[in-house]
Structure formats: C-alpha cells, structure tokens
Amino acid sequence: MGILSYAAKRLSIGFFIVIFVSLILFIFMQLLPGDPITLLTAGERVSQQRIEELRRAWGLDQPIYIQFFFWLSHMLQGDFGTSFVFKLPVVRVVVPRIPATLQLTITALVISYIFGIILGTLSAVRRGMLSERVLTGVYTFLYSIPTYWLGAMLMLAFGFYLRVLPISGHGTLAHLILPASTLALPNIAIFARMMRTEVLETLYEEYVRTAMAKGLPRLVVLFRHVMRNALIPVTVLFFLELPWTIGGAVIVEAIFSWPGMGNLLYRSILMQDYPVVMFIIFLISIFTVISNVIGDILTAILDPRVTLKG
Amino acid sequence: MGLLQIKDLRTYFFTSRGKVRAVDGVDLSLYEREVLAVVGETGCGKSTLGLSIIRLVPYPGRIVGGEIFFKGKDLLKMDESELREIRGKEIAMIFQNPSKALNPVYKVGYQIAEMPRYHLGVPMKRAWGLAVDLLRKVKIPDPEVKASSYPHSLSGGMKQRSLIAMMISLKPSLLIADEPTTALDVTVQAQIMDLLKEIREEVGMAVMLITHNIGLVAEESDRVAVMYAGKIVEVGATPDVLEDPLHPYTRGLLSSLPSRRSRKERLPSIPGSVPDLINLPSGCRFHPRCPYKLDICDKEEPKLSEVKRGHLVSCFAVG
Amino acid sequence: MLASEGVAKVTKEASGYIKLIWSHWSARTGLIISIFIILIAIFAPLIAPRSYAQTDLKHRLEPPSPDFPFGTDELGRCIFSRVIYGSRIALWVGILVVIVEALVGVTLGIIAGYWEGWVDRVISFLSDSIWALPPIVLALGVVTVIGPGISQVVTAIAIVSWPPFTRVSRAKVLSIKNREFVIAAKAIGESDISIIVRYILPNIIPSILVLATLTLPTAILSTTALSFLGFGAQPPTPDWGDMIAKGMGYLQIAPWISTFPGIFLVITSLGFNLLGDGLRDLIDPRLRI
Numbered sequence: 001m002g003i004l005s006y007a008a009k010r011l012s013i014g015f016f017i018v019i020f021v022s023l024i025l026f027i028f029m030q031l032l033p034g035d036p037i038t039l040l041t042a043g044e045r046v047s048q049q050r051i052e053e054l055r056r057a058w059g060l061d062q063p064i065y066i067q068f069f070f071w072l073s074h075m076l077q078g079d080f081g082t083s084f085v086f087k088l089p090v091v092r093v094v095v096p097r098i099p100a101t102l103q104l105t106i107t108a109l110v111i112s113y114i115f116g117i118i119l120g121t122l123s124a125v126r127r128g129m130l131s132e133r134v135l136t137g138v139y140t141f142l143y144s145i146p147t148y149w150l151g152a153m154l155m156l157a158f159g160f161y162l163r164v165l166p167i168s169g170h171g172t173l174a175h176l177i178l179p180a181s182t183l184a185l186p187n188i189a190i191f192a193r194m195m196r197t198e199v200l201e202t203l204y205e206e207y208v209r210t211a212m213a214k215g216l217p218r219l220v221v222l223f224r225h226v227m228r229n230a231l232i233p234v235t236v237l238f239f240l241e242l243p244w245t246i247g248g249a250v251i252v253e254a255i256f257s258w259p260g261m262g263n264l265l266y267r268s269i270l271m272q273d274y275p276v277v278m279f280i281i282f283l284i285s286i287f288t289v290i291s292n293v294i295g296d297i298l299t300a301i302l303d304p305r306v307t308l309k310g
Numbered sequence: 311m312g313l314l315q316i317k318d319l320r321t322y323f324f325t326s327r328g329k330v331r332a333v334d335g336v337d338l339s340l341y342e343r344e345v346l347a348v349v350g351e352t353g354c355g356k357s358t359l360g361l362s363i364i365r366l367v368p369y370p371g372r373i374v375g376g377e378i379f380f381k382g383k384d385l386l387k388m389d390e391s392e393l394r395e396i397r398g399k400e401i402a403m404i405f406q407n408p409s410k411a412l413n414p415v416y417k418v419g420y421q422i423a424e425m426p427r428y429h430l431g432v433p434m435k436r437a438w439g440l441a442v443d444l445l446r447k448v449k450i451p452d453p454e455v456k457a458s459s460y461p462h463s464l465s466g467g468m469k470q471r472s473l474i475a476m477m478i479s480l481k482p483s484l485l486i487a488d489e490p491t492t493a494l495d496v497t498v499q500a501q502i503m504d505l506l507k508e509i510r511e512e513v514g515m516a517v518m519l520i521t522h523n524i525g526l527v528a529e530e531s532d533r534v535a536v537m538y539a540g541k542i543v544e545v546g547a548t549p550d551v552l553e554d555p556l557h558p559y560t561r562g563l564l565s566s567l568p569s570r571r572s573r574k575e576r577l578p579s580i581p582g583s584v585p586d587l588i589n590l591p592s593g594c595r596f597h598p599r600c601p602y603k604l605d606i607c608d609k610e611e612p613k614l615s616e617v618k619r620g621h622l623v624s625c626f627a628v629g
Numbered sequence: 630m631l632a633s634e635g636v637a638k639v640t641k642e643a644s645g646y647i648k649l650i651w652s653h654w655s656a657r658t659g660l661i662i663s664i665f666i667i668l669i670a671i672f673a674p675l676i677a678p679r680s681y682a683q684t685d686l687k688h689r690l691e692p693p694s695p696d697f698p699f700g701t702d703e704l705g706r707c708i709f710s711r712v713i714y715g716s717r718i719a720l721w722v723g724i725l726v727v728i729v730e731a732l733v734g735v736t737l738g739i740i741a742g743y744w745e746g747w748v749d750r751v752i753s754f755l756s757d758s759i760w761a762l763p764p765i766v767l768a769l770g771v772v773t774v775i776g777p778g779i780s781q782v783v784t785a786i787a788i789v790s791w792p793p794f795t796r797v798s799r800a801k802v803l804s805i806k807n808r809e810f811v812i813a814a815k816a817i818g819e820s821d822i823s824i825i826v827r828y829i830l831p832n833i834i835p836s837i838l839v840l841a842t843l844t845l846p847t848a849i850l851s852t853t854a855l856s857f858l859g860f861g862a863q864p865p866t867p868d869w870g871d872m873i874a875k876g877m878g879y880l881q882i883a884p885w886i887s888t889f890p891g892i893f894l895v896i897t898s899l900g901f902n903l904l905g906d907g908l909r910d911l912i913d914p915r916l917r918i
Contacts, residue, residue, distance in 0.1 A: 216398075
C-alpha cells in the first residue's frame with residue numbers, strides 16, 4: 001500500500017472523529033443558555049422575516065437529528081455562524097490568528113524536542129551514576145512547574161528586573177522568546193522521559209551488543225545504532241504533542257497577550273461569544289486528527305519494519 | 311601457554327536484591343584452533359563468562375577480579391581503545407538470538423561492511439563488495455539482494471549466517487559463540503554448525519562454544535568445561551569427560567539425557583534446584599544436591615585438580 | 630487470627646512497603662515532600678497565623694516581613710496564611726479529580742477489556758479521541774457550558790482526563806483474562822462480577838495506584854490553571870491558581886503575591902511526580918500514561 005492510500009485510509013478514520021466532535025459541539029450548543037435563534041442572530045434585534053429565514057436555513061422546527069444534519073451541511077460549506085463580538089463570520093475572525101499560534105507552538109515544541117532528546121539520552125547513558133539523578137531531577141522539576149506561573153516568573157525576571165525581553169505583543173524574535181520558553185520548559189520532560197525509556201530499551205537490545213562486539217567506538221554505537229532507533233517514537237511524539245501544546249498555548253497567549261487562536265478562545269469564553277468558541281474547538285480537533293495521521297505515516301517511513309497496512 | 315588464559319575471574323551483578331555472583335573464581339584455558347565447549351544449565355554464568363572476556367558485561371554487572379590473558383596480554387587491564395582493537399578483529403562473539411542481533415533500521419550489507427570500514431579503513435564501496443562476498447561464503451543465496459535487504463526480511467538461519475559473516479570478516483583468532491543455534495530450527499542448527507566447522511578450518515580460528523546442549527558438545531567440541539553456579543567443576547577432553555564423567559554434577563547431567571536411556575525408563579533429574587547466585591551454599595556449591603556428599607563438602611570449597619591426564623575436576627569425593 | 634497478630638502482620642507488610650519505597654531515591658524523596666505538603670494541609674489552622682480571609686487594609690501590598698512571612702496582597706491578607714490554607718484546596722480538589730477519573734476510567738476499562746467486542750471498540754474510540762485532544766481546550770469547553778466554580782472544574786477536568794485509567798485497566802484486564810485461574814473460575818460457573826472483583830481488581834490496583842499518584846500533580850496543575858483563568862474557585866477561597874492570577878496585576882510592585890503560591894505548587898507537584906515515578910519503577914516500569 002503506498003503512502004497516499006495509507007494516508008487516505010487514516011484520514012477517513014479521522015473523518016469520523018471530526019463528525020464525532022461536531023456531534024459533541026452540536027450537543028454543546030444545545031446545552032448553552034439561550035435558544036438557537038439568539039445564537040444565530042448574535043443577540044441582535046432582527047425582523048420576523050429574518051427569523052423565519054434562519055429557522056428554515058437551520059431546520060430549527062425539525063426534529064433534533066435533522067437539525068444536526070443542517071448544522072453539518074452548514075459546516076461543510078464553511079459557515080459556522082457569526083461572532084457576537086466582532087459581528088463578522090466566525091471563520092474570518094479566527095483564521096487570521098492561526099499563524100501566530102502555530103508560530104508559538106512549533107517553536108516551543110522544537111525547543112522541547114531538542115532539549116528533551118539531549119537530557120533523555122544523557123540520563124539513560126549515565127545510568128546508575130549521580131548525574132542520572134541530577135538530570136532526571138531537572139526535567140521532573142521542570143515538568144512540575146505550572147505554565148502560567150512560569151510565565152509570570154519569567155516575565156518578572158526578564159521583563160521587569162533584567163529588562164531584556166518584551167513581555168507582550170508580537171512581531172520580533174525577542175517577543176517570541178518568553179512565551180515560547182514558557183511553553184517549552186515544562187514539556188521538555190515529556191520528550192526526555194520517552195527518550196530515556198527508548199534509549200534504555202535500545203541499549204539492552206542485542207544489536208547494540210553486537211555493535212559493541214564489533215569493536216565500534218561507543219559514540220558511533222550511540223549515534224548510529226542506538227539513537228537512530230530510539231528517535232523514532234520520540235519524533236512521532238513530536239506530532240502527537242502538537243495539539244496538546246496548542247492547549248497549553250491558550251494560557252501562554254493569554255498571559256503574554258500573544259495574538260493567537262488560544263488568546264481568542266479565552267476571551268471569547270469570557271465574553272460568551274459561543275460561535276467563535278465552537279469553531280476554535282472544532283479547528284483544534286481537525287488539527288489533532290491531522291497530527292495523529294502524520295504521526296502514523298512518520299512511523300511507517302522511519303521504521304522499515306512497519307509496513308503501510310491499514 | 312594457550313591462546314586464552316582465564317585466571318580467577320569474578321564477575322558480579324550488583325542488584326537491589328543483592329550481589330549476584332555470576333562468575334565466581336573461574337580458571338580456564340583455551341588453546342589455538344580448538345573448540346572448547348562451556349556447558350551448564352541456564353543461569354550458571356556461562357553467558358556472563360563469554361561477555362566478560364570481551365568486557366561487555368551489562369549494568370548492573372561488573373568484573374571485580376581476576377585476569378584474562380589473550381595472546382599474553384591481560385584484557386582486563388586494557389583501556390577502551392586497546393579493547394576496540396581486539397573486539398571484532400581478534401576476538402569475535404555471536405549471540406543467541408540472531409533475530410535481535412541485527413539492527414532493524416540498517417541494511418544487512420551495511421552492518422557487515424561496518425567491520426572492514428571501521429577496523430581497516432576500507433571505503434564504503436569496497437567494503438560493500440566484501441560484505442557481499444562474505445554473504446556468499448556463508449552460503450546465503452542471492453547475496454547481492456540480501457545485502458541490500460533489511461534484517462526483518464531474512465529467515466532466522468540466514469540472519470545467523472549474516473552475523474557469522476560479520477564476525478569472521480576480519481579473521482579473528484577466537485570466536486565466542488553463545489548458544490548459536492538454540493533459537494533456530496533443528497535442521498538449520500546442523501547447517502550452522504557445519505558452516506562454523508568449515509570456517510574454523512579455513513581461518514584457523516578457535517571457538518568457545520557456550521551451550522546447554524550436550525549433543526552439540528559431543529559432536530563439535532574438542533574439550534569441554536562444565537560450569538555450575540559460577541564455577542568450573544570439571545574440564546577435560548570431550549571424549550574423556552563424556553565417557554567417564556567424574557564430577558557428580560556432570561554425571562547427573564549426562565544421565566538425564568534421553569538418548570542414553572531406553573524409552574521405557576523414566577528420565578532421572580538431579581534432585582534439588584540450581585542455587586540462588588546471591589545466597590550460595592557454603593563450601594562446595596553442589597553439596598545440597600550431591601549423592602556423594604562428605605562431611606567436608608559443606609565446609610570448604612574444592613579446587614580444580616588434575617585427576618587424569620588433561621582431565622580436571624573440583625570435588626572432594628573424587629579428586 | 631488474634632487482633633494483635635493481625636496488627637503485627639499488617640505492620641510488617643507496611644514496613645516492607647516502606648522499605649521498598651525507601652530504597653528508591655525518587656520514591657523516597659517524593660514521599661518526604663508529599664508527606665510534608667499533606668501535613669501542611671492537615672495542620673493548616675495550626676500553622677497559619679491568620680485566617681485566609683482576614684483583611685487588613687492598613688497593611689496592603691507589603692513585602693515579606695516577620696509579621697507577614699510572605700507579604701500581603703491588595704486587600705492586606707496574609708499571603709503565608711493563604712498559601713497554607715491553599716494547600717488544602719489544591720490537595721482536596723486534586724484528589725477528588727483523581728478519584729472521579731479513576732472510578733470512571735477503571736470502570737470503563739474493565740468493561741472494555743472484559744467483554745471486548747463492540748463495547749470495547751466504542752469505549753476505546755471514545756478514550757483515544759478524548760485523549761488526543763488538548764485537555765485544557767476540552768475542559769474550557771465544558772466549563773463554558775456548565776459555568777465556573779470548584780465542582781464544575783472538578784467535573785470538567787475529570788471528564789477529559791479519564792482515558793489513561795481506561796487504557797491501563799483495559800490492558801491489564803486483557804492480559805489477566807486468559808490466565809488459568811480466571812478460566813478455571815469461569816468453568817466452575819463463577820459470576821462475572823465475582824471474577825472481576827476477586828481476581829481482576831487485585832491485579833489492577835497496584836498499577837492504578839501508580840497512575841493515580843502520577844496523575845495527581847497534573848490534576849492539581851490543571852484545576853489551578855482553570856482557576857487562574859477565572860473559572861474555578863471564587864474569592865475569598867485561597868486557591869493557588871486564583872492567587873497567582875490576582876497577583877499578575879501587581880507583578881511589578883508586589884511580586885510576592887504570585888510568587889509564593891507558585892513555589893508551593895511546584896513543590897507539591899514535584900513531590901508527587903517523584904513519588905509516582907519511583908512507584909512506577911518499583912511496581913510497573915512499563916506503565917505509560
């Protein structure tokens with residue numbers, strides 16, 4: 001099976017997840033205070049005629065499962081309603097803010113990935129020694145720090161006391177440093193832990209013993225044999241963590257006034273701008289599905305043992 | 311003076327449950343071009359013995375004492391760079407499970423080529439050609455194709471042959487084979503052993519055959535050393551030891567072989583069980599299970615002594 | 630068995646476990662820190678010099694001093710006292726979340742593993758889907774619907790965090806199901822419930838305990854995160870997350886308001902993370918969240 005057909009197959013499973021999430025959101029919408037008309041008209045006063053139009057367009061006098069299909073069809077056409085606050089179609093409000101979030105998230109993940117791999121490998125290789133404990137202690141410590149507090153402390157240290165970095169806003173590399181670090185630091189442990197486990201397991205593999213028995217130097221064995229294998233699951237983890245990191249970005253964006261999707265989500269919840277909230281959650285779900293499919297495909301590419309079956 | 315001379319080797323594992331004395335005072339000699347079998351039940355320390363020679367004992371194990379002389383030099387005193395010259399080039403080792411001994415993400419040819427590339431500085435192209443030649447020598451069909459394949463597409467027997475090819479590529483003086491055929495089918499076993507015999511003769515290699523399979527010992531080895539609970543209890547020429555086993559453990563081991571009994575009689579097994587290598591019995595380690603136990607056996611440890619020519623045993627009742 | 634014999638036996642087993650934990654450096658350190666925090670929570674009224682709600686407008690925004698070891702906030706409340714009492718909130722809410730998660734997750738996991746078939750597929754699908762999505766986003770979604778407040782936060786976090794428990798218990802059920810003693814019990818007609826309770830549960834519990842210990846710090850951090858965003862505890866409840874949020878407005882002039890609750894959050898998380906890691910090494914090293 002080629003890569004494309006494999007991807008198609010996995011994506012179709014993902015499609016079900018998206019439908020499932022849409023169902024949840026639909027239920028969610030039903031549970032919200034206020035009735036659908038108010039939601040659709042953004043609480044504005046509209047003519048009776050308009051109300052009738054909306055009722056028909058969204059099937060509001062039909063049974064609820066029919067309403068769901070109406071809703072789905074609107075969704076597939078890209079109509080997710082109108083923002084209460086901005087009075088614009090939701091899609092136009094949210095989509096422009098996606099790049100900022102991606103910028104922050106990917107930068108943070110890359111930092112976590114690199115440091116995580118280094119720390120994880122070191123702590124695996126130095127097993128039984130004091131440095132192992134120190135290293136493990138470091139990344140466990142980092143993992144125990146709440147993101148929001150870390151942001152505040154970093155702001156304090158670098159923004160107020162040392163005055164080296166800006167603490168809000170967007171635009172230059174300097175603006176990126178604090179938010180990205182805040183997001184990255186606690187995540188280092190996630191990569192470090194997995195890397196450590198993988199390296200330890202690989203170290204005990206017979207082929208590593210064989211490589212050493214061949215007389216190859218330790219560093220060669222480490223990099224060529226051990227890491228090439230251990231890195232596979234860890235690199236896949238990078239993509240699996242992407243959606244999770246976006247979640248963490250919500251808090252970081254709020255603290256640093258970073259103009260991304262997460263910040264918008266937060267404010268929209270506070271301002272009860274439900275259409276925007278739902279759309280962002282929907283987007284994140286799609287994104288999760290795509291990330292997971294990429295993760296699967298990546299495993300198949302990197303590991304010759306894995307064949308591209310269903 | 312033999313090719314390999316092990317003196318009072320001790321390798322312990324320092325686990326949270328205690329000190330596992332896997333190899334506890336082993337004296338052994340191995341001569342050029344011979345096949346020395348090291349035989350014993352699982353857990354007696356024979357694999358650790360093999361690993362100790364090339365100093366690849368895994369954590370939490372450590373060689374704590376003794377000397378291993380190879381061609382006159384003590385391996386245990388060498389530093390890492392000297393050892394790397396020996397490993398693969400002078401002393402090679404193949405392991406029990408060929409399926410796991412090859413790195414799954416690299417092609418077979420690449421892994422074999424690593425040997426001449428690293429040790430002799432041969433460039434990749436020529437090394438690849440050498441790898442294909444080696445695969446041909448170990449009788450793998452379509453060696454060019456197989457060299458470009460990944461390990462998972464090879465059968466167990468072919469994997470073991472590839473490993474043999476890898477390890478003999480630099481014509482080592484000693485090959486340590488740790489249960490080389492245990493994980494393979496019976497028919498393949500014979501083929502592999504024949505292959506080893508051929509290569510042995512061609513290269514002039516000595517082999518330390520670590521196994522629990524007495525049949526294999528009988529067929530393939532010149533001399534045999536019997537190991538029990540971290541110590542060598544008997545060693546001598548194979549026909550001598552098999553025909554006239556002196557140590558009670560060896561006797562028990564041999565009498566439990568199915569081939570030596572008619573089908574009607576039940577197989578005797580040695581009563582008792584292998585001792586825990588953390589809490590060893592006092593004196594001779596075999597005394598709790600020994601039918602010839604004397605008073606002294608639980609107080610002092612016997613030493614290996616020559617009872618007949620070339621035939622050593624460590625037992626108070628015999629030696 | 631006499632009562633005294635029973636007590637002696639339990640004590641001996643307990644000391645065996647304690648010794649085991651003590652042998653592992655991570656578990657040992659984690660245990661000490663965790664007990665430290667638990668004791669603070671239990672003895673809060675004895676440790677804190679003042680009530681957490683007590684305001685003193687004459688001493689607003691004061692830096693740490695002998696009178697106010699961690700300083701005061703904008704209403705003149707003693708930060709030290711609030712932090713001490715805050716440990717109760719943090720632990721209590723966290724433990725509650727973990728209990729709910731565990732109950733839901735393990736139940737679903739046992740059902741999925743024991744009966745398999747389409748039930749398993751549905752539960753696994755749910756579990757994997759929920760787990761793939763970022764928990765904060767989902768929790769925020771839930772909170773949007775059900776509103777703010779501590780019990781709502783507990784519900785929200787629990788709803789999005791049960792999958793690991795399901796996954797672990799399901800895997801264990803699958804591996805135990807086909808062992809001889811279970812098949813034997815079925816053969817003699819023992820009821821499913823009985824089998825589950827007598828054979829399966831005891832084998833699951835150690836791993837679940839490890840998972841619970843590892844999940845507690847995440848639960849605490851998540852619930853305080855929601856409080857930080859304003860959806861959790863309401864003032865004057867001394868929730869650490871809420872305290873940090875309120876302190877953000879005064880970060881430059883009174884950094885101690887945000888700093889100290891965070892330090893305690895880190896200590897608490899660190900303690901349980903270390904303990905959990907240690908327990909995992911000791912009991913079930915292959916456990917993955």
